[in-house]
Structure formats: C-alpha cells, structure tokens
Amino acid sequence: MLVRIVKLSFHEENIPAFLENFELMKNHIRNSPGNRFLELYQDKNNPCIFFTYSYWETEDDLxxxxxxxxxxxxxxxxxxxxxxxPEAWSVNKLVSLV
Known part of the structure; x- marks a missing residue:
C-alpha cells in the first residue's frame, strides 16, 4: 500500500473555495480505482495549510x-x-496499530 501525503498552502481568502471544491470532489477521488482512503487535515497553528492523506493499492493506481x-x-x-x-510525499506504510 502506498500512502500519498500532500501539503497545500492557500491564500486565506481562497480557503472557502478550496473547501467547497474538495467537498464536491472528495467522493470522486475516493472512488478512483485503487484508492482506499482519503482524508483532509488543517494545520492547528496555520489555518492556511492543509494536508491530504490518501492510500493507494499500488503506485500505478496513483x-x-x-x-x-x-x-x-x-x-x-x-x-x-x-x-x-505544494509539497508531496509517497511513503510506504510499515506499521498500523488500528
């Protein structure tokens, strides 16, 4: 399983547009072939910074x-x-305690 982490930084006035579009598109992204998980996070100290975490079956799926x-x-x-x-990392999940 491949984990994709993407850091996104927005102009403050653009955050509502980003969140509205993410809400519209999240199920389409999540239902892409090979996608097993999708979450969006917002930084606690800088509300202009967001992270997406997505899990992909294979690198080819991503x-x-x-x-x-x-x-x-x-x-x-x-x-x-x-x-x-934006910054992005593709990482391999090694341990999960869930």
Missing amino acids: ENYRKSALFDEVWTFTKKLFNDK
Whole structure:
C-alpha cells in the first residue's frame, strides 16, 4: 500500500473555495480505482495549510489517477488558490496499530 501525503498552502481568502471544491470532489477521488482512503487535515497553528492523506493499492493506481481527467479538473481549480508551492510525499506504510 502506498500512502500519498500532500501539503497545500492557500491564500486565506481562497480557503472557502478550496473547501467547497474538495467537498464536491472528495467522493470522486475516493472512488478512483485503487484508492482506499482519503482524508483532509488543517494545520492547528496555520489555518492556511492543509494536508491530504490518501492510500493507494499500488503506485500505478496513483499514477493513473494523476493522469486522469478528474485529477486535471481538481488540480486546475486548486492550483490557482495556492500561496506557496505544494509539497508531496509517497511513503510506504510499515506499521498500523488500528
């Protein structure tokens, strides 16, 4: 399982637009082939910073999503709202106590 962590930083006035769009798109993203989990977090100290955590069955599943029309639609909208360059990490889950 591949875990994808993405840090997104927005201009404060763009946060409502981002959250509204995320609400509209989250189920589409979550139902992408190979996606097993999706959550959105907001930083406690800086409300302009958000993180998405998503779990993918394989790296190919993530890459197929990143090449999809859905990703293009989501990213085209979202990137206009940033106040800083996004950061992303792909990590392997080693231990889970859930």
